[in-house]
Amino acid sequence: MPTAQPAPLRFRSAVKEDVPALVALVESAYRGDASRAGWTTEADILDGQRTDPDGVGAIIADPDSTLLVAEGADGLVACCQLEHRGDHAYFGMFAVRPGLQGGGVGKEVMAEAERRAREDWNVTEMRMTVVHVREELIAYYERRGYRRTGEMSPFPYGDERFGVPLRDDLAFELLVKAL
Numbered sequence: 710m711p712t713a714q715p716a717p718l719r720f721r722s723a724v725k726e727d728v729p730a731l732v733a734l735v736e737s738a739y740r741g742d743a744s745r746a747g748w749t750t751e752a753d754i755l756d757g758q759r760t761d762p763d764g765v766g767a768i769i770a771d772p773d774s775t776l777l778v779a780e781g782a783d784g785l786v787a788c789c790q791l792e793h794r795g796d797h798a799y800f801g802m803f804a805v806r807p808g809l810q811g812g813g814v815g816k817e818v819m820a821e822a823e824r825r826a827r828e829d830w831n832v833t834e835m836r837m838t839v840v841h842v843r844e845e846l847i848a849y850y851e852r853r854g855y856r857r858t859g860e861m862s863p864f865p866y867g868d869e870r871f872g873v874p875l876r877d878d879l880a881f882e883l884l885v886k887a888l
Contacts, residue, residue, distance in 0.1 A: 718814065720821050723776035723788065728765050730785050731776065735760045738804035740872070747807030754842060757873035760802065764870065768792075768802065776802065777825065779818050781809075787818045791826055797834040797885075798826035819853055827888045835888055838862065838881035847884065855884040 723731060737743050739759040744750035751759070768776045768790050779787040786809055790802035800822060805815045826832050839847055841861065851857070864879035865871050 718779045718781055718786070718817055718821075720818075721778050721780070723765075723769050723778045725766060725769055727776075727778060727785070728762050728769070731765050731778070731788055732760055732762055734785055734788060734806060735765075735802060735804040737807055738810075744807060747805070747810035749805070749807075749810060749846060751840070751843070751872070754840065754875055754879065755872035756875055757869050759872060761870065765802075775825075777818070777822055779814065779821075781814075787814050789818055789822050791822055793826075793830045793832070794836075796832060797836050798830055798832045800826075800835050800837040803837075815849075816853065823886070823888055833888050835886045837884050839884055840864070841880050841882040842876075842878070847882070850884055853886070855886040858883045858885060 736759055738747060738749050739751045740755070740757070741752060744752050765776065768774050771792070774790060774792040777789050777791060778785060787805040788802065789800060789804075792799040792801070803815070803818070805818070823835055826835055837850070837855070839850065847857065860883040861880045862883070864874065864881060866874060
């Protein structure tokens with residue numbers, strides 16, 4: 710008997726009514742024991758929150774940003790932030806429901822984000838920052854065409870909006886991809 714094909718993803722920009730579900734999605738992908746069901750967990754390097762309703766709401770309200778939502782047959786499955794920054798776009802707040810990670814959802818979301826950045830903003834480069842000790846995650850982005858720059862920026866120690874570090878050597882590395 711043939712396997713049923715998963716429902717195609719539907720993409721849209723988030724609205725303020727999505728904030729609670731988006732916060733829950735991002736938290737589930739990165740923090741706490743629930744995040745260990747996927748491979749994007751940061752539970753061994755960061756505790757506390759990954760985001761909050763104010764942060765998500767600010768992205769939705771920003772005219773230079775969009776929070777791209779991917780929905781499947783059973784609702785919200787992934788999201789990412791796109792921010793127009795002049796000649797490039799910034800890619801962030803990328804989350805896929807932990808039980809769906811590794812099945813191609815993330816690749817599809819990234820492709821849609823890159824398409825939108827190119828077509829909507831006419832940018833030729835996507836940039837992101839990743840905690841530099843996240844080697845498996847960086848390798849995932851490299852397989853998608855991003856390259857490490859070696860350019861580091863400090864982790865915001867003391868600002869619990871970004872989490873509570875469990876190590877003292879964290880920094881963000883800039884990754885870039887030509888679109």
